[in-house]
Amino acid sequence: MRIDLLTREFPPYIYGGAGVHVSELSGVLREHADVRVHCFDGPRDDLGIEGVTGYSVPAELSDANPTLATMGVDLQMANNVAGADIVHSHTWYANFAGHVASMLHGIPHVLSAHSLEPLRPWKAEQLGGGYAVSSWIEKSAYESAAAIIAVSGGMRNDILRSYPNVDPAKVHVIHNGIDLTGWQRPTGEWVDDADRIVRNLGIDPERPAVVFVGRITRQKGLPYLLRAAEQLPADVQLIMCAGAPDTPEIAKEVSDAFAGLAQRRDGVVWIEEMLPRHELIAVLAASTVFVCPSIYEPLGIVNLEAMAVGLPVVGSATGGIPEVVDDGVTGYLVPIEQVQDGTGTPLDPDKFVGDLADTLNRVLVDPERAAEMGLAARKRVEDHFSWxxxxxxxxxxxxxxLDDRGGSLDS
Incomplete structure (x- = not known):
């Protein structure tokens, strides 16, 4: 069986959870099938992995709206997947390629739902009129796909609510996973290296710490976290591994809030660059609790990564997070009542901020209990989220x- 994966992100250019997902999924699928990867950000000739083709935006579209530039890459992908048995696209960035390829070559199109355009209206800030185009692309692809993979039950519900013309029978839940060998707490000689890494980043491993990892985007809820941090004990550090802002507006909002917080308390660390995995693991291992204050989160691979390193997670009770965090066992869920207009905005922002701070403090005041939750978190990912x-x-x-279409595994 030949599977062609279509994705915006692939190593070394990974910006979020979808990129991590495709990188890991392609590896495990290669044990079962002939896998080809088609991705953005130019050629991957020096990657050392067979069957990876990277595409650049056509020169004629280099200054166009980002959505049109995306479509230019997608058309190149669609042209080059002839001969595949399945095309499997990830995010709206590649959905257009999968949809066109399915019509052009008669190939079944499977798509994985990592997020939904109707539930991210703030993307209009980034794409302008392109947001209407990206929404049309996603809707067309979802309604025509042979199958849709939702990364959580919460995401499945969102799909059927957002796209009522989609047949529920073709929406399947397959959770995201975690590389258990690649994500684990430092041991042996690595302990000293990890200590050196975090100190060089401005982190004191002797102090309790709350750590956040994610892109700077509306859905991640960073402004709420920065407000909640005002209510944390003075000895607690806030470590913010956050970059790749969606827009200048959200970048400025977060930057201003961070600067104000840093003026009022010490131990506030902002790491803007994307850290190599071993450095990020060192940061996680030096922390007490991981926080995921998202107002929209289909699942949250970052939560799995933190749990694999042995951290309890405090996360918003929204989207797929309750399917990852076992409330009271591997961390705590923060209640959130949200506006039902697609933005996910808390109905009472002050209450959400207060509840987030209170829940973080509940973990921080009992380090022994936090450590127990971290051990339970590691066991949970081992039991339920292996790739x-x-x-x-x-x-x-x-x-x-393929069976339903009269194909076979050996086609």
Missing amino acids: EAIGERTMALYSQI
């Missing part, structure tokens, strides 16, 4: 689609 199991479930879905 090997996710690869097998994905292959079973591919086989089902």
Whole structure:
């Protein structure tokens, strides 16, 4: 079976959870099938992985609206997937390629839902009129796909609510996964290296710390976290691994809030560059609790990564987060009542901020309990979120689609 994965992100250019997902998924699928990857950001000739093709934006579209530039890349992908048994696209950036390829070559199109355009209206700040185009692309692809993979049950519900013309029978839940060998707490000689890494980043490993990892975008809820940090004990550090802002506006909002917080308390650390995995693991291992204050989160691979390193997670009770965090066992869920207009804005922002601070303090005041939750978190990802199991479930879905169309595994 030949599977062509279509994605915006692929190493070394990964900006978020979808890129991590495709990188890991492609690895486990190669154990079962001929896998080709088509991605953005130019050629990958020096990557050392067979079957990876990177595309650049056509020169004629280099100054166009980002959505049109995306479509230019997608058309190149669609042209080059002839001969595949399945095309599998990830995010709206590649959905257009999958949709066109399916019509052009008669190939079943599977898509993975990592987020939904109707639930991210703030993207209009980034794309302007292109947001209407990206929304049309996503809607067309979802309504025409042979199958849709939702990364959580919460995401499945969002899909059926956002796109009522989609047949519920073709929406399947397959959770995101975690590389258990690549994400674990430092041991042996690595402990000293990890200590040196975090101190060089301005982190004191002897102090309790709350850590956030994610892009600077409306959905991640950073402004609420920065407000909640005002209510944390004076000895607690806030470590913010955050970059790649969606827009200048959200970048300025977060920067101003951070600067104000840093004037009023010490131990506030902002790491803007994307850290190599071993450095990020060192930062996580030096922290007490991981925080995910998102107002929209289909699942949250960052939560799995933190749990794999042995951290409890305090996360908003929204989207797929309750399917990851076992409330009271591997961390705590923060209640959030949200506006139902697609923005996810808390109905009472002050209450959400207060509840977030109170829940973080609940973990911070009991370090022994926090450590126990961290151990339980590691066990939970081992039991439920291994990539090997996710690869097998994905292959079973591919086989089902081909069987339904009269194909075979050996085609």
